[in-house]
Amino acid sequence: MKILVIGDIVVPCELLVEAAHTIAGDREHTVEAVEWPCESRQEFQHRSLNLEKNGPTAEKVPDEAxxxxxxxxxxxxxxxPVPADLIAAGRKLTLIGTCRGGMEHVDVAAATERNIPVVHCIRNAECTSDFAIGLMFAETRNIARAHAAIKQGNWRKDYVNSGYTTSMCEMTLGVVGLGHIGKLVARKGAGIGMKKVIAYDPFVSQESLDAAGLPVTLVSQEELFRTADIVSLHMRLTPxxxxxxxxEQLGWMKPTAYLINTSRAGVMDKDALVEALRNKTIGGAALDVFWDEPVPAGDPLLELDNLTMTPHTAGNVVDALPKSPLLLARVILDYWATGKSDMVVNLRNLK
Known part of the structure; x- marks a missing residue:
């Protein structure tokens, strides 16, 4: 067995090599390491954002790979990046693994055509779900706005939502996308005593949620947007x-309802969101992800008084990145042992 690892400035080769040895176990194997070179973290952030926006052909793959x-x-x-031509060059390839949640850098369709499982791991699921709950509190109770006002010398008491501010126990949480993070948010929402937790995910059954002991009721997309007091998005960005x-979806929301997004900005129509917030057809929103990062000067989002913003930090905890290769290794070994995994993104389409 030969395992090729491609590290970078954020997750270096040595961590992926350790994961490769864990995967191989007692099997005879070799591990080859190649680096995807970036001179600085700033360059890495620029190139990774380009991949997230434009897909796996947007950045160059090392020739050695x-x-x-x-x-x-x-x-x-x-x-x-793992584009189609790199996958095609791997004539013996039987599995592709990436130690991050997003799949924008991998041509999953090309791998599926070759019947190659593509495995990922949600390295920051707990911290991202914590952050989503935190944004719910921050937006509905004006925590960040109050802090900013005091720093500016204002003892502010009145806000856009002053006429309908209430406690979490009076609110219904709607979770769109019940992947690993979505399920954690749903469980934590129930744990803090929210009135009800509903969800929309066409790939999840009520039976599986009941079997997992998750206190969530599946509903249609329209019912969720019409019913929920807080809508939290946890969707992959796909075509x-x-x-x-x-x-349409924002138009279904109650004028007192809030939208939270810690997934990907691209799942939302930016113009529609800005319009809804300007016209106050929804109560407010909180975003950790944006269409342009950093948010440029003059962006209409910066003018809104019913929007909480954070600089894409939901997943930023000190131990997530170093632990991610071994987490991926455990996910792969579990998949091999059971033949099933929520972390195999193309499992439904494999022959």
Whole structure:
């Protein structure tokens, strides 16, 4: 067995090599390491954002990777792009693993055509779900706005939502997307005593939620947006989900309801959101992800008084990145042992 790892400045090769040895176990194997070079974290952030926006062909793959993948059985990476031509060069490839949640850097369709499982891990699921709950409190109770006002010398008491501010126990939480993070948010929402937790996910059954002991009721997308007092988005960005939360969905929301997004900005129609917040057809919103990062001067989002913003920090905890390769290794070993996993993104389409 040959395992090719491609590390970078954020998740270095040595961590992926350790994960590769864990995956191989007692099997005879070799591990080859290639680096996706970035001079600085700033360059890495620029290139990774380009991949998130424009897909796996947007950035160059190291030439060495094409040579080493020719006889590799497994490819493990963090953020190095995995375009169709790299997959095609891996004639023996049987599995692709990436130690992050987003899949924008991998041509999953090309892997599926070759019947190659693509495995990922949600390295920051707990901290992102914590953050989503935190944004709910911050937006509904004006915590960040109050802090900013005091710093500016204002003892502010009145806000856009002053006429309908209430406690979490009076609110229904609607979770859109019941992946790993979505399920954690749903469980934590129930745990803090929210009135009810409902969810929309066409790929999840009520039976599976009941069997897992998750206190969530599945509803249609329209019912969720019409019913929920807080709508929290936890969707992957795919061609099908891009701009899928738009004027229609926001138009279903109550004028006192809030929208939270810690997933990907691209799942939302920006113009529709700005319009809804300006016209106060929804109560407010909180965003940790944006269409342009950092948010540029003059962006209409900066003018809104019913919007809480944080600089894409929901997943930023000190131990998430170093632990992610071994987490990916455990996910792969579990998949091999059971033949099933929520972390195999193309499992439904494999032959």
């Amino acid at each position: 094409y040579q080493e993948i020719a006889d590799a059985d497994i490819l493990l990476t963090h953020f190095c 099908e989900t891009k701009n899928s939360i738009g004027r």
